[in-house]
Structures are given as structure tokens and as C-alpha cells.
Amino acid sequence: MIMRMQMKKYKMISDYMNNKKYRLSFNKLAANTFGLDFEDWYKNKLFYNKYICYSFVDGDEVIANISINKMDLIIKDQKKKALQIGTVMTHPNYRNQGLSAALMKHIIEKYENDYDVIYLFANDSVLNFYPKFGFRKTEEYFYELDAAQINKKQSRIRKLNKENEEDHNIILRLAENRQPVSQKLGIYNDIWPLLVYCLYEYSNNLYYLEDEDIILIAAREENRLHIYDILSLEPFILDNIIEKIVLESDKIIEIHFVPKLMKYNVIKGYKQRENDTLFVKSKEDLPKEILFPMTSHT
Secondary structure, X not given: OHXXXXXXXXXXXXXXXXXXXHHHHHHHHHHHHHOOOOHHHHHOOOXXXXXXXXXXXXXXXXXXXXXXXXXXXXXXXXXXXXXXXXXXXXXXXXXXXXXXXXXXXXXXXXXXXXXXXXXXXXXXXXXXXXXXXXXXXXXXXXXXXXXXXXXXXXXXXXXXXXXXXXXXXXXXXXXXOOOOOOOOEEEEOOHHHHHHHHHHHOOOOEEEEOOOOEEEEEEEEOOEEEEEEEEEOOOOOHHHHHHHHOOOOOOEEEEXXXXXXXXXXOEEEEOOOOOOEEEEEEOOOOOOOOOOOHHHOO
């Protein structure tokens, strides 16, 4: 009863990014909670009406928030509507009042009938929170290739520079209309947060295959090649892309999505994540092998 009385004095608001007062308060809470600043993303119009905040405010101050991100999935060649939940946070002075629970309940009631899959990634401190709302802890897979088996081929590949107008336009064009990276489990209509990753997190890891008109998001760490995503307007054969990007110095190729390979043997198993646990609420059973592309995480 006390909790209910306390919440009555707070107002729930949503979809307010164009309201400067609330947006800046949200940004402040996100910066203090996660070290994230959404303002530059807002100024560059990267939300595309895909990212929507649901928040409680006390006066003009955002005190608790849960955001949703609308996207589409391909699961075993079948199209699904998906909702990702993120930016779950409460100001320290307002915790233990049931604010996050009230927001989660509101979001689920509003969206669960219209979406096939609702999912999120949680840190280790809140693993007991999400099962209360019907979410199931789900293990993700990892996929690795021994680079020695790859038949290496030459291709015209260059690194993109987002500050270059021509390169920037290539990034926008392919991100806006990309094919799912995998028909086993892929994401499309995901321009948010895909463009944020392309223009910020992975801006130095964009490789353009000129002959194929494909962007490969990849990075090398010692002798390990990480392939995070592939942006293409047309269906592609992953084996062919790998053959063109691999170098003699690469020993292991790690693929950060569920791959469909035609030629090469893949090592796979359950991924061990720290402080990043996947929870899923789905209308039907999902396939055993689950790995959401890194560029879809919010």
C-alpha cells in the first residue's frame, strides 16, 4: 500500500525525446547509470522512431526508465516481430519503490499481444527480476572457425571513413536496407541501433567489399578475427565473404551471429558471458542455437 501511494505522485511519460527538458534529464540518468550519453545520437537523428522510452518523472526529473526497441527477426526463415527492452534504470534516491516493476508491467501489457518475441540483456545484479514477468534465461551460442581451413581469395576491400561523405552515404544506404545477416536468426528493420554501432562503437571496423557492395563489420585481436555483422542489400554466401577477408595471420575466426556455412566446419557451443545474460519471452519455442548480433544490443 505504501509503495502504491508513493507511485501515485509520479507521472509516467513516454516517447518524449523531442521534449528537451525530459530528454536532458533522461540523458543525465543514463550517464550516471551506464556512462552513456544519448544526446549526440538524438542530434544526428539516429532513433528513427524505433527507440521509445517509458519513464516515471518526479516533477521535471526522470527518475526511472525502461526503453523498448522495435525490430524484425528472421528465425528459421520465418518473419517475426520483436521487441528488445533496454536502458532499465532507476535513480538511486527512488529505488525499492517498485518503479521498474510498474514500467515493465505496463510495457508487457501494451506490447505482448502484437510481438512474437520480447527479449533483453541483463546484468548479474538483476537476474531474479525478469523471471517474475515471464522471461526465461536463455543461453547463447558461440561460433568459431579454424582459419587454416579457409580457401583465401583476393578482393577489393577498403576501410570506410564515416567522416568521408561518400563513405558515410555507403554506410547509410546499406544500413537502411540491409538483408538479415542470417536466415537462421537474423535481424532487419534495425537501423536503430545498427547505425549507432556503425557510426560510433565500430566506426573504425567497417570494411567495404567494393565488388560485392557489402560492408563487413570486423576486428582483429591478436590472431583472432571477429566478424560482428555483414550489411548487404542482397542475400550473400557467408563462406565467400570469409574467404575474402581472412589473412594469413588469422588463426581463429569468431562469428558473432548464427552463421549459415556451406563449405566450412564450425566449432560451436554455449557462450560464457559475464554480466550480460539473455532473457526471452516468446509466443513459441525458439531454436536451440541463439545468438543475437552484437549490433542489435541496446
